[in-house]
Amino acid sequence: MTGLTTFLPFLRGTLLGLKLGVRQRHVLPDSHRIVEASLARAHVQCFSLRACRASKASDASTVCVESSGRSLEWLASKTPIRSYASSADAMNATVSSSKQSQVLKELEKVLGSPLDTQPQAPPPNPLVVVISGPSGVGKDAVIKRLQEIRNEIHFVVTATTRPKRPGEVEGVDYYFMSKPEFLDLIARNELIEHALVYGDYKGVPKKQVRECMSTGQDVLLRLDIQGAATVRKLFGQEAVFIFLVAESEVALVERLVERKTESIDKLLVRVATAREEVKHINEFDYVVVNADGQLERTVSHLCSIIDAEKARVQQRHAQF
Known part of the structure; x- marks a missing residue:
């Protein structure tokens, strides 16, 4: 046989x-x-x-x-x-x-109905993707590279009340607004999440997320652990939560030291905070290791996750 x-x-x-x-x-x-x-x-x-x-x-x-x-x-x-x-x-x-056409007609005749030309898989729902992880793990570099190769994904821009710094662009780096404008968004429940940071407000407006999703566009949010928890309360299991980690705690600390931007005291605070953040890893759907010098591999892993989510039979359906 x-x-x-x-x-x-x-x-x-x-x-x-x-x-x-x-x-x-x-x-x-x-x-x-x-x-x-x-x-x-x-x-x-x-x-x-x-x-x-x-x-x-x-x-x-x-x-x-x-x-x-x-x-x-x-x-x-x-x-x-x-x-x-x-x-x-x-x-x-x-x-x-011509022969192929004849065969198709014969098949339709036997079946008693025309062969359907519509796609057999429905179009995937737009995704809300949350990327989080401890400070120093390289979230900004990963997201920037992801945007370059998957420009159909909209990176959600944070709104802030702090003044614009030299070189920053409105709508690219932040949405800059006054405190009264920001407080009005809070009062109208038009922020996905917000926080008061060093005297200035920061938050994620619902409007840009809603507009992107209405056109079928995926949205990507970079949030800390608290922000991810807030989004989880809002969307539940309908959003995709990805946690970035370094290959080890030692590797993470070495990256922070290489920055040469913080004192020992601040470094201790960051490491202690990172230890607490990693404890929340089980609250996420996926964990991706962003090893030093392996940016392309990390981004490829993220793309695979997004593609797999798009191919799910039971689609996630995030909505406000």
């Missing part, structure tokens, strides 16, 4: 390609008899099989199938194939479009 299964593609290709006269394909020598028997059962008596040459690279040999002109015409009249090409690894056949 194994040999017959192996040679069904060979036999089919041979019969369909008779217009070219001679076909050849690498096969195992001890299976020649299977091909001969199959051709005999198909009442093709005018064919001969012969081993043309042995292959030095393997135990395979090349089998040539030859036919007379009369049998060639008879079998060619029984197939819609116009041309045929075979090799040791693959075979391709081109079926005439």
Whole structure:
């Protein structure tokens, strides 16, 4: 049975390609008899099989199938194939479009209804993706690279009441607004989450998320542990939560030290905070290791997660 299964593609290709006269394909020598028997059962008596040459690279040999002109015409009249090409690894056949159309019509007639041309998979729902992780793990670099290769994803821009710094761009780095404007958003419940940081407010406006999702666009939020918890309360299991970690605690501390931007006291606070944040890892759907020097691998992993979410049968459906 194994040999017959192996040679069904060979036999089919041979019969369909008779217009070219001679076909050849690498096969195992001890299976020649299977091909001969199959051709005999198909009442093709005018064919001969012969081993043309042995292959030095393997135990395979090349089998040539030859036919007379009369049998060639008879079998060619029984197939819609116009041309045929075979090799040791693959075979391709081109079926005439008119014959294909005729087959489709016959199938529809038997089925009693036309064949559906609509996609069999519904379009995926827009995703709300939350990326979190301890300070120093490289969230900004990962998200920036992700934006470069997946520009269809909208990175949600945070609103803030602090003054604009040199080089910052409105709507790219932050949405800059006055405190009365920000407090009005809070009063109207128009912020996904917000916090008071060093005397200034920061928050994520619902409007831009709502507008993107209405057009089917995925949205990406970079949040700390508290912000991710707030979004989880809002969306529940309908959002995708991804936690970034370093390959080890030592590696994370080394990155923080390399920044040379903080005193020992502040560094101790960050490390202690990171230890507490990692304890929340079980609250997330996925954990991705952002190893030092492996940015492309990390981003590729994130893309795989997003693609897998898009292929779910039971889609997430985040909405306000």
